[in-house]
Amino acid sequence: MPRHGVATDCTRVGRVLARIGDKWTVLVVRQLAEGPRRFSELKREIGGVSQRMLTLTLRGLERDGFVIRTVTPTIPPRVDYELTFLGHSLREPIEELGNWAFAHIDAIDEAQREFDARAGSEPS
């Protein structure tokens, strides 16, 4: 069993964060967690995402082994995306983060308000 502390190897955590920390990945994973989705379904359900970014996000997830892309070569074509086992396992740490965010978001908000108030009233 490898012994590792607070954040394990920086590089590893950094790479994972670089993936799930981007703008759309978490939203996509959340939708796919509820079942397979077509491209247009994801686009509609997520809302605010461009085709380009949805494509890039899905490609990244596919490359990392989080998502499987299934093409049905009909006309018009149909493409389904679904989480792999690895993709599903990613839900746990994301959910943890979500729970943490839910629990502490108010404290963060207030800290920000206080900070901004101080910054506004004590310039040089």
Added chain:
Amino acid sequence: MPRHGVATDCTRVGRVLARIGDKWTVLVVRQLAEGPRRFSELKREIGGVSQRMLTLTLRGLERDGFVIRTVTPTIPPRVDYELTFLGHSLREPIEELGNWAFAHIDAIDEAQREFDARAGSEPS
């Protein structure tokens, strides 16, 4: 107790991810987890970070209430940073993520190699 699913509210998770998902935050938190640090200590220990980015990262963490900044107005000046209680609580989800990353990084690496191999050999 609020009931919330996979990723809680997107906005909340998104804001937290936007903070800890940036390039340097996790590295800084990891160092501060081991105890208070001076600016130059952080800069040296982290390595590769510019003064500018370290400053901005610390300001962001301070604003969010994760870090306390203590100035000792000597000459030369001395500034210490330390995690707040909120900051320490952030270590848990980060560590979870670290553990997850540690456990699955090999699978991700191989998925990437396979994907890249396919992409290289099956162009139109």
Added chain:
DNA sequence: CAGAATCCCGGAAGATACTG
């Protein structure tokens, strides 16, 4: 329908120089 290709902009982030 599901993208690929192209153009474009704003912000992230690095390098450098200066300062209390």
Added chain:
DNA sequence: CAGTATCTTCCGGGATTCTG
């Protein structure tokens, strides 16, 4: 020592257009 200021470069990401 611990920043701030400025400049520049780079890239994420949006809008639009085209295609099998």
